């Protein structure tokens with residue numbers, strides 16, 4: 001579903017590439033976990049999938065990244081939005097509307113869907129994420145875990161094939177993190193969505209992963225495999 005072929009990214013003014021020579025395959029319908037110490041290039045890899053690199057962060061990308069066959073260098077994030085949904089660490093920075101229901105609808109607005117399709121998708125997503133009872137609530141009054149589920153929901157109504165998340169549980173307490181991870185697991189298992197998630201607190205999430213991609217140190221090639229095999233490295 002996601003392929004990296006000899007991918008390097010160099011930011012302006014940087015002495016060395018942030019990531020270099022990355023070869024990687026993320027299989028369809030699995031949850032892949034991207035791990036490694038802070039600064040090793042996890043966000044850069046995620047950005048190359050969602051098209052933020054090279055279109056918005058100023059990084060220069062060489063090699064090729066394809067998502068569902070689309071080259072992310074020749075497609076802007078907007079042109080990838082129906083394929084890749086991206087959720088950042090801080091859900092609050094995502095939100096553009098006031099209430100849960102409006103936020104879920106907002107992501108679809110540029111897709112030109114019929115109003116009844118949009119309504120159906122909002123309902124379906126409220127149910128999937130356990131947000132139905134919170135639909136009219138101002139997002140600002142929700143807990144961190146609830147907000148993170150709204151951020152995921154606003155992307156899911158688009159029905160992306162791939163969901164990319166950058167440390168989605170980092171600001172959450174263990175119980176809320178658990179809720180978010182359970183939602184991701186359901187997406188993978190019930191809907192066949194491909195999930196790529198960066199995380200540095202490995203012990204919290206590794207049980208949910210089908211594949212682990214370890215970036216061991218800056219510039220080093222990724223170690224990819226089943227969670228138990230990579231953890232043994």
Ligand code: ADP
Nearest residue numbers: 011012018037038039040041042043044045057
């Ligand atoms: P991680 O997500 O693993 O913490 P990042 O991908 O954020 O790693 O960062 C990798 C390297 O690239 C770091 O040295 C970081 O300082 C640098 N970097 C990340 N984003 C930018 C940017 N937009 N401009 C310049 N340098 C950046």
Ligand code: ADP
Nearest residue numbers: 117118120121124156157158159160161191193
């Ligand atoms: P429409 O595509 O017209 O909005 P539905 O909303 O009923 O129709 O969804 C069509 C199919 O998509 C359903 O089988 C549903 O299970 C599935 N689906 C629901 N949520 C998602 C999702 N987040 N990603 C992909 N498929 C999904």
